[in-house]
Amino acid sequence: MSHNYQSQGNKRLEDKSVRARMLISCPDKAGIVAAVSQFLYEQGANIVQSDQYTMDPEGGMFFMRIEFDLHELEQRLPSLQEDFGRVADRFSMRWSVFRAARRKRIAVFVSKEDHCLLELLWQWQSGDLDAEISMVISNHEDMQGIVESFGIPYHYVPVTADTKAEAERKQRELIAGKVDLIVLARYMQIVSPKFIEQFHNRIINIHHSFLPAFVGGKPYQQAYNRGVKLIGATAHYVTEELDGGPIIEQDIQRVSHRDNVAELKRIGRHIERIVLARAVKWHVEDRLLVYENKTVAFV
Amino acid sequence: MSHNYQSQGNKRLEDKSVRARMLISCPDKAGIVAAVSQFLYEQGANIVQSDQYTMDPEGGMFFMRIEFDLHELEQRLPSLQEDFGRVADRFSMRWSVFRAARRKRIAVFVSKEDHCLLELLWQWQSGDLDAEISMVISNHEDMQGIVESFGIPYHYVPVTADTKAEAERKQRELIAGKVDLIVLARYMQIVSPKFIEQFHNRIINIHHSFLPAFVGGKPYQQAYNRGVKLIGATAHYVTEELDGGPIIEQDIQRVSHRDNVAELKRIGRHIERIVLARAVKWHVEDRLLVYENKTVAFV
Amino acid sequence: MSHNYQSQGNKRLEDKSVRARMLISCPDKAGIVAAVSQFLYEQGANIVQSDQYTMDPEGGMFFMRIEFDLHELEQRLPSLQEDFGRVADRFSMRWSVFRAARRKRIAVFVSKEDHCLLELLWQWQSGDLDAEISMVISNHEDMQGIVESFGIPYHYVPVTADTKAEAERKQRELIAGKVDLIVLARYMQIVSPKFIEQFHNRIINIHHSFLPAFVGGKPYQQAYNRGVKLIGATAHYVTEELDGGPIIEQDIQRVSHRDNVAELKRIGRHIERIVLARAVKWHVEDRLLVYENKTVAFV
């Protein structure tokens, strides 16, 4: 039995079948790290990577992410989880364990703009995005060919003002039991509160501005009108408040007075795809915790 | 007589006494570049650098900045300006010519935070900021020593709710006829509309957020509350609308969930001083044109 | 007849059929801008964008790029070029004029890594890369399917130590008369001096390091060994000196001690595709001039 620690970077020697990730949130208290690391040591697990964060030293929340390796993980995980209950109870933890070998299943929702979808497909194809893309759902037919050329099912679900409820019903049927994460890759329809509730903190949207600047429609037009010198993109979890959910990642690019709205859109497409791809990658690698309206991102 | 062109970068051989900068705005029309460059050629001037921009090809505005060298500039500038009137009239130009050797005189207004002021002083001392810092005006006494050690007059003008009008009267007395540009380097008092009108597009403020996100007070607290992943700073000309004037420059720095408000402020200080220093540098080098509520920045 | 100027940014209203780009290099001398702009004005051309640069004010070289619009461009270009000869002779110019509507034809050479090729294909498909991709030539068969799905011919030309000369002969046959630019998009074979000479300053390579650091093979391994905190990529014109040609564009990304060689490669792929795509875009938009071993990039 090997108890070696592995660095995050040493990908070449990783055996994903023995790798697990544990996410913990609890009120802060002394001894948490000792208790968790001692527990894992006694189970025979090797801590590969460990990150922690405390919001506030006095009565604040504590957050932790641990990657560990455990021989015969799949068989032993149920008993490990049961045993961990004692530690968890002692510290009033909310926690989850994920097997790295169990790749998250993604449904990508898209409308007419293809750049965010294509970036996800290529990162998936190259192995950079360690997930399954289970299906693409679109209110347009445009991308059927390219998506199917990747061997991924494409569902065309048209949406009009009248058929909105019916369309969402159909979408929910398509994903029922088959999807862990929904990615809105420039999907230009509003998702219903009911849908959002069902996929709480499991719907990621890309907004084409540096939030909270330029909430709502036509953010590049808004940015042009205000004469900003940087434009941005924001990936966030979707909540009922439009463009108001927990921010996962943001980035920007420099623009100048020379760039009109069309040019801002062109430049913005590049930031959008990069920012969205990072956010999705972090989610499927279990690097994100949400607390109140913020993300803790162990990246 | 030498008619050589000089590049912007070849600073070592520049003779500032012969260098002038011309800024032009006018409705777009054919032949502007030809007319201006032909005029300067006939005057014996050498075009060193030339930038242009058109907002809209159909009936839009045209903007131009030309650096040129002219032998015996100081003596010959009045007649050159008179002669240029004919070209200007033909194209309905608004225009100005500035001698590079006539350095702009700056009054820096500051409250308690010193980082923006110190950056300006250091860039001024090292020669990177080609301007005169004529005086520093503050509603606190804290920085008197350091400012005077640079040989710059420091005026302590306390401001309270009751003495606001009186304080501004005193400030205006101090700067009357002595100042071309006012820089609000983290000056935490509101400047009156009358003052703003008098120094139209000649007051630069640094706002400690990526505008238009987080207008108004406590932007770092606002940024913390929203959970953003980048914080920014914005240098802009001051207009009557709070934090609403033409944006000159913006930049950002990456932050994470680990950074509390105090840490955001510390990180932000670095961006603020860089962004403000860039904006001031561009202004004193006559690189900025304002049209409606935007800047054209030839940088 | 409209003589309006157009900004670089106002893409929406551009009529490419009337747009031309002129590149000029000559010894610096007074009156060049006036002569060129006056000439174009008299031809009825509208200057849309103009950039200039002088290496050294005393006896240095002058470089200029002008975009202009001319009614009935295709028919009138031959006589314009003939007439411009007089201006060119006066200043001993080397110069060219390109019609924007005549898109440059590219042959992409690739080996096994697909990220750079895919970025070019995507930017081409989205219209961001305003060129024709005439063919892809590879010493491997791997990417035949994906390339042909874009409707682009794919030529598999295997290369071994023994067949090197024969392979190059075949490549040159394939591109003869059909290609304006060769892009080595992670093509891992050395190109012969004869080939380089034929496509002088028309072969762009992407080197996976921040040149001149890490010339030669396995740059990511070299970077890892040296413990750098940033990794980079460099797009350059290919000359006989390995990795020694004129640099067109470079960019970097932050790394840490955690990143092993595999991780550096993964991170680097992203920079490589961005940097190469920028360089190719600038070349096909006639934004690059080469002088001695440097590029003047009007971007």
Place this chain on the structure above:
Amino acid sequence: MSHNYQSQGNKRLEDKSVRARMLISCPDKAGIVAAVSQFLYEQGANIVQSDQYTMDPEGGMFFMRIEFDLHELEQRLPSLQEDFGRVADRFSMRWSVFRAARRKRIAVFVSKEDHCLLELLWQWQSGDLDAEISMVISNHEDMQGIVESFGIPYHYVPVTADTKAEAERKQRELIAGKVDLIVLARYMQIVSPKFIEQFHNRIINIHHSFLPAFVGGKPYQQAYNRGVKLIGATAHYVTEELDGGPIIEQDIQRVSHRDNVAELKRIGRHIERIVLARAVKWHVEDRLLVYENKTVAFV
């Protein structure tokens, strides 16, 4: 007794008198995290921040940095250190503990360029650099006034080819027993191997290029000659090999063909001071471990 964890970011509530930092290197083995965290828990210490890294999972090195709070730290540290010996022996650790309240004492060596020195002085004055600047040593008299205005002793030690050994003897006298870290803030003299050995991994130099590009003299001239599109700066520990020591931090800034050597120097000054200040900050906060010729930077 409070056992709360504190985040790195929550600076406002930190009580530095109880804060310690532990740095550990050892061959990788199972149970290290559990053993260390259990030990600290039993001592009554609160882990505030914890970072770890393993170079290679099979027989590689393990590195760890822990910040913890301990009531009555100063009195109890000797016994804690003695007790920790048992844990350290079990894992063959090299380790150190530093009290945060014991600020590192810095001697800054400088020649004629003041920008790096001034950045350090200002960050020190504003509290961003949590260290003591014990003295400034220079082979020129230029900065005596400014340094002494900060209340810091300035020692002028001229160096000529003939007096080199004598000058170094004098420098070593000045710092004997008074200095924990030497910062070469654009100090243009070579330091002797003997000196380097005495301050092993405690001399930080700023090199004005992106190492390993442009080793040696006149890096900006070298960069200009090669036509790079980015220039950089590198902070590294000084070893006998010129510009070859472990890299601590690097950063870059974009330049263009317009920037001549003088302009590259001006732009570079800004990167140099930022990069050096970061490296010094990380060193005095005990965030750096050196292994072979690389740094592990827990930042």
